[in-house]
Structure formats: structure tokens, C-alpha cells
């Protein structure tokens with residue numbers, strides 16, 4: 001049996017790693033890794049392969065950046081001949097990025113079976129490009145691997161037959177569980193252990209810091225919205241040092257709009273292990289990412305999400321996540337609750353236990 005894995009962007013890499021590893025237990029399965037090249041900077045891609053122990057891709061489609069239509073079309077055009085020639089029995093796609101929906105659509109038209117890892121998540125906000133990708137990918141997939149009960153419920157409501165749905169838990173948490181001990185040991189010493197500490201990680205040894213990430217188009221592509229968020233972060237910085245590894249898109253917009261980041265510690269995007277270590281020791285994480293809402297819930301670290309909605313509601317109901325939207329006053333109030341230690345402590349959702357990859361592999365091999 002031949003299984004393809006399609007990855008393209010930073011949040012895919014921590015999800016594919018445990019599935020690749022778990023499928024090695026089935027010698028009759030031949031695995032082929034395809035990187036679309038949606039993310040191409042070394043610090044958005046290569047360093048994740050290195051730290052997560054992912055083998056070099058068998059195929060790199062090198063599509064690069066573009067508008068949504070152009071990027072999606074380019075992935076489809078370059079991927080189609082690869083699958084036509086290799087004839088995989090199953091193509092696994094991950095998460096909700098443009099690479100996910102593009103590969104699923106190519107396969108569905110060719111009659112090739114598709115499995116979607118991280119199926120069923122919904123923000124119910126179609127202004128998010130990822131929500132469109134999630135809805136379409138789940139309609140096209142033959143096997144839908146969900147991280148939590150809300151995912152199953154969403155899929156059933158959309159008419160997906162129950163026999164296609166497999167609740168396996170959270171594959172991204174598998175990578176976290178595996179690498180957290182290493183992150184905690186080695187952050188002080190850089191990566192690999194013994195090399196000089198990475199610039200910007202000096203806060204590791206400090207008592208208190210807030211870790212920030214920001215990249216959603218709705219937050220960073222509009223100058224007024226980004227200006228208001230940066231002003232809120234400067235206010236946060238008066239209470240607790242703000243450490244801000246910035247996505248390339250965000251850094252570009254800050255410069256395009258001529259905005260001030262003064263005392264904020266703006267860093268380049270961090271490698272997986274370095275960032276994980278910083279998350280685990282942060283007093284608070286402030287983010288608009290999807291995956292980071294889940295990682296902080298697992299770690300029990302308070303998370304303030306700069307969005308009006310989330311496709312990961314379990315991080316709010318069970319976890320440490322609070323949605324603050326773009327309301328500076330709500331951010332201020334929630335931050336002061338956290339800094340005074342009175343925040344909710346949260347619990348880890350069922351099946352977020354480090355074994356989702358094995359459960360996916362068992363379904364694939366059956």
C-alpha cells in the first residue's frame with residue numbers, strides 16, 4: 001500500500017511527524033512525503049523538519065507565495081502529475097492551509113482516497129480562509145480524523161456518514177509530548193545542546209514574560225487593526241516583558257504601515273523546540289494562532305486569543321484559553337487576572353495523550 005503525506009506550511013509539520021513515525025510500524029506501507037513549498041523560508045520550514053525528525057521530502061513542489069487562488073491553483077497544477085504517475089492508495093492531508101484543500105481537491109477528482117488529519121474543526125466564520133479550506137476538505141475526504149468530540153458533531157451536522165469519522169485525538173500534541181522534555185532541557189543551551197543560545201531567548205531565564213504571536217490576515221493586513229493591537233501590546237509590556245517572534249507576513253506589515261514596536265522584543269520566527277520551551281515557561285501567551293490555543297491548553301499556560309471566535313472551542317470549555325477579540329479593555333482585565341494568579345487552570349482534553357499518530361496509523365493500515 002502506498003500512502004502520500006502532503007504538507008506545505010509551518011503548522012502541518014508537527015502534525016505529520018507522529019503519523020510518519022507511527023506508520024513505520026507497518027512494513028507493507030510505503031510512505032511518500034510531498035512538500036508543496038507554501039512555506040519556504042528556512043526558519044518557517046527546514047528547521048522544523050530537522051527538529052521534528054521528519055525525513056527530507058521525496059517531492060518538493062516549490063510553489064511559494066501568491067494570492068489564495070494563485071497559490072492553490074499552483075499546488076493543484078504541480079501536484080496532479082505527481083499523483084497520476086505514482087498512483088497512491090491514500091493521500092493524507094493535514095490541518096486547514098491552502099496546501100490541504102488543494103491536494104484534497106486534486107485527489108477527489110482522480111478518485112484517489114483522501115484522509116484528513118484534524119477534521120471537523122469549525123469557527124463558523126467564513127471570512128477566514130482556513131474555514132473555507134476546512135469545510136471543503138472535509139466534504140472531499142474519505143476518512144476524517146478528528147481531535148475532539150465537537151469535530152465529530154460538526155461533521156455529522158454537515159451530513160458526513162459516521163463510518164467515515166474516526167476520533168483519534170490531537171496529532172499536534174503527539175509532537176509536543178515527545179519534544180517537551182527536550183525543549184525544557186535545551187532551551188538554555190540552544191539547539192543542538194551545547195551550541196550558543198539563540199538570540200532572543202535570553203528571556204528563558206527570566207521570571208516573567210508574555211509570549212506573543214500574530215499573523216491572521218484580519219489582525220495584520222489592516223493598518224488600524226494592527227496599530228491598535230501593537231498599542232495594546234505596548235501596554236502589556238508595562239506589566240510584563242513582551243517577547244514576540246513575528247511571522248514574516250506580520251513583520252512585513254509592521255514595516256509597510258510604519259508602525260512602532262519600541263520596547264517589544266521582536267524576534268524572527270522561532271524553531272519548534274525553542275518556541276515550545278518558551279511557551280511552557282510563559283506567564284501568558286497572547287496569540288491569534290489556532291495550534292497555539294491547543295498547545296497552551298495542554299501545557300496549562302493561560303492563553304489570550306486575539307480573535308472573536310475559535311474553531312477549537314474545547315480550549316475554552318476545558319482548557320486555559322480565553323477569547324478577547326480585539327477589545328483592549330478585555331485584554332487588560334484578563335491579563336491582570338492572570339498576573340494575579342486567579343485565572344482558570346483548565347484540564348487536558350480526552351485523547352490529547354501523545355498517541356494520536358498511532359491511532360491514525362491503525363485506521364490507515366486496517
Ligand code: UD1
Nearest residue numbers: 009010011038039040041044065066097098129130248249
Ligand atoms: C498560513 C496558513 C495559516 C497558518 C499559517 C502558519 C493558509 C491559508 N494559511 O498562513 O492557516 O496558520 O500559515 O504560519 O494556508 N512568507 C514568507 N516566508 C515563508 C512563508 C510565507 O515570507 O516561508 C510570507 C509571504 O510574504 C507570504 C505571506 O508570508 O505572502 C503569507 O504566507 P501564506 O503561506 O500565504 O500564508 P500564512 O499567512 O503563512
